[in-house]
Amino acid sequence: MTETADAIIIGAGVHGASLAFHLARRGLKPTVLEQHAVAAGATGRSSGLVRMHYDIETDARLAWASFPYFRDWGERVGGDCGFTRTGFLQLVRPAFYDRLRANVAMHQRIGIPSLVVSADDVRRLAPTIAIEEGAVAAFEPESGYADPTATATGFLAAARGVGAHLVQGCRVSGVTVEGGRVSGVETDRGSYSAPIVVDCAGAWAAGIGRMVGLELPVDVWRHDTAYIRRPPEMGTSHPTVIDDENALYFRPEGRELTLVGLEDGSEIGGSPDRETASTGAGFGERVAERITARLPAMAAGTLHSAHSGQDGITPDQRAIIDRAGPDGFYLACGFSGTGFKTAPAVGACLSELICDGRASTVDVTPFSLRRFAEGRPLVGEQPYERIWR
Ligand SMILES: Cc1cc2nc3c(=O)[nH]c(=O)nc-3n(C[C@H](O)[C@H](O)[C@H](O)COP(=O)(O)OP(=O)(O)OC[C@H]3O[C@@H](n4cnc5c(N)ncnc54)[C@H](O)[C@@H]3O)c2cc1C
Structure with a gap:
């Protein structure tokens, strides 16, 4: 039997969880599919630093827009994120x-x-x-810092409270496309249909991209x-x-x-x-x-x-937040070892991109996928060395 959802989110790390929270608050009923368990990937190993200091304004804006969530977690999300x-x-x-x-x-x-x-x-x-x-x-x-696992589970608990669905131990093996538009996913626990599919698969993101013919530089x-x-x-x-x-x-x-x-x-x-x-x-x-x-x-x-822990990294060590490939396919990946602190705002932005056609919390167009093909890597306005070397 095929289950249906308004959106399928692949991966229950902090980004899939944040997106589920924000989509559910917009009235959608997303389903998060996770091959292992919540925070089993980078999120569960993250050092959890919460700071705003970046050498590039868009990243600083994402971190700053995320900060109130950590500081006021109880009122904004519920429970405790360990900030x-x-x-x-x-x-x-x-x-x-x-x-x-x-x-x-x-x-x-x-x-x-x-x-x-x-x-x-x-x-x-x-x-x-x-x-x-x-x-x-x-x-x-x-x-300061926060608890990444508590952050992901907190977002998901709040999302489930308003209609989101979480399936753990469910590995996505294919994305189905009909007439140039995504129609759902195949998993080891059956198929799901949805008009929107989001790749929040962290270190596994490139493999999900290949399911729709995208070569992601992750x-x-x-x-x-x-x-x-x-x-x-x-x-x-x-x-x-x-x-x-x-x-x-x-x-x-x-x-x-x-x-x-x-x-x-x-x-x-x-x-x-x-x-x-x-x-x-x-x-x-x-x-x-x-x-x-x-x-x-x-x-x-x-x-x-x-x-140790593993995240997805891009050539310019900055994220990909975009829509690409078939209609209805979205990307929130390549967070390059710094994506925990920005997850609240990234989820808000992606929910706006999905529901409104553009992000209003922060302009995320600099994080486009095509910047790599066009030879426009993101560099800081007053750049330091790359953080990972
Ligand atoms: C050791 C370490 C320290 C870090 N320290 C910091 C820090 O101090 N501050 C900071 O801001 N960032 C930090 N980061 C980066 C940050 O933790 C990550 O960018 C962030 O957690 C990524 O979240 P995510 O949801 O994109 O990915 P993940 O947490 O990796 O989640 C992806 C999920 O997708 C699931 N998945 C993959 N493929 C499939 C499939 N086919 N079907 C179903 N599910 C699938 C995986 O099992 C996984 O749970 C650190 C990262 C690491 C590894």
């Missing part, structure tokens, strides 16, 4: 100080609470940090993270930090642990189906070296645990 305000510091190498100032000015212009701070300010905010005299940093007092990006038990002198918290100079980022995880990821060494390519329980060789040693360069007291820390 923890820690303050956020962006550190860059001296060659990028002018660009950092320009980026903060851009953030301020669009309303983001952000300011340029001195090395002394940074020491006041994070007394255990090592920072050179004369350094400057960007500081976002409102930012590769698999594998990223390791470690949790370090802080020594007592580090205290019970610290700001969330992206430290471009040492190519790492870190944030507290509860009162005792610090989550650390590295900007370099992430592997590109391979199967999206690989296990993610193990990290690459030497990862723990590299984390220890980098984190102690910025937080010397962490030399007395101990490794609590480490694992």
Whole structure:
């Protein structure tokens, strides 16, 4: 028997969940099909940083439009997404100080609470940090991190409350097209008909694209993270930090642990189906070296645990939010290791694209698929190095 829905969303990561929430609020009855379980992909492994600092305005706008959801989750969505305000510091190498100032000015212009701070300010905010005299940093007092799994499950619980449907353990094996328009999907649990199909399949997105003849430039990006038990002198918290100079980022995880990821060494390519329980060789040693360069007291820390995760990455490390291929086929993929914090606004934008023909929350036309074929990769207005290298 064929089940029917107003829209089929492939993937119950944070993007499929956010889209389901926003479509359901528009009165549609979407069905989310998930091959494993909610947040089984990148979302469940995400470091969950919530910050607005980007070197490109559209990304900053998406992050800023998403921020109120995290801050006011109980009223906007319901329940708790685990948002923890820690303050956020962006550190860059001296060659990028002018660009950092320009980026903060851009953030301020669009309303983001952000300011340029001195090395002394940074020491006041994070007394255990090592920072050179004369350094400057960007500081976002409102930012922090959230729980990505709770975010996805929260969106889906709210969506189901107003008519969305979730099917877990259901793998999409084909997208059906009739007369140039999508008509539904085939799965290992039967077929579904719907006039709209959305590829929210994360690291698997290119495979879904091929089902409608689209070659999506979305590769698999594998990223390791470690949790370090802080020594007592580090205290019970610290700001969330992206430290471009040492190519790492870190944030507290509860009162005792610090989550650390590295900007370099992430592997590109391979199967999206690989296990993610193990990290690459030497990862723990590299984390220890980098984190102690910025937080010397962490030399007395101990490794609590480490694992990996996989997201879809595009050649310019920016998302694809678009309609493409047969009528009724939409893309929200290629989030390139930074798509958690923007998911609330991306879901809102995509629901507007689907229901109204254009996104009004934020103009997402820069995230078109055709930019790759046309040789117009997205680059920041005041660009830093690519985040993943
Ligand atoms: C280790 C790591 C750390 C990160 N840290 C941050 C961070 O700090 N801040 C930030 O903003 N972003 C971060 N990101 C990026 C962010 O987590 C991702 O961009 C985001 O979670 C992607 O969500 P998604 O819904 O697009 O994909 P996913 O969460 O991967 O969901 C896709 C889902 O589709 C399902 N699926 C695939 N194929 C099929 C099929 N054929 N049929 C049915 N279901 C299918 C999968 O099982 C999966 O559950 C990180 C990513 C990783 C991996």
